[in-house]
Amino acid sequence: VLRDDFRQPPGDLVVAAGEPAVLECVPPRGHPEPSISWKKNGVRVSDKDERLTIRGGKLMVASTHKSDAGVYVCVATNVVGERDSEPAELVVF
Secondary structure: OEOOOOOEOOOOEEEOOOOOEEEOOEOOOEOOOOEEEEEEOOEEOOOOOOOEEEEOOEEEEOOOOHHHOEEEEEEEEEOOEEEEOOOEEEEEO
16 A cells, blocks of 8 residues: 555755755655655755765755755655655755
8 A cells, every 4th residue: 555645744944055954854744654865856865975865864964065955755665666746946045
């Protein structure tokens, strides 16, 4: 089972360069519990970048760069399939 509705979709965020940014996402209810990943401008975000941490639905950027700006989507995945959240824009000034 994987419901359609995200309990908390990420919201637009504006931060200054060098500041941390946190995008939060609470996935739809599902069985098994869905795992969370993120896409930026349609491309899956890798947590191999040491500035990025994905934990419990949150995408945390330790120190934002101009290049982090973009449109982020929270992706909930389980055996049934995957659901994309509404997009959220991160603006870095």
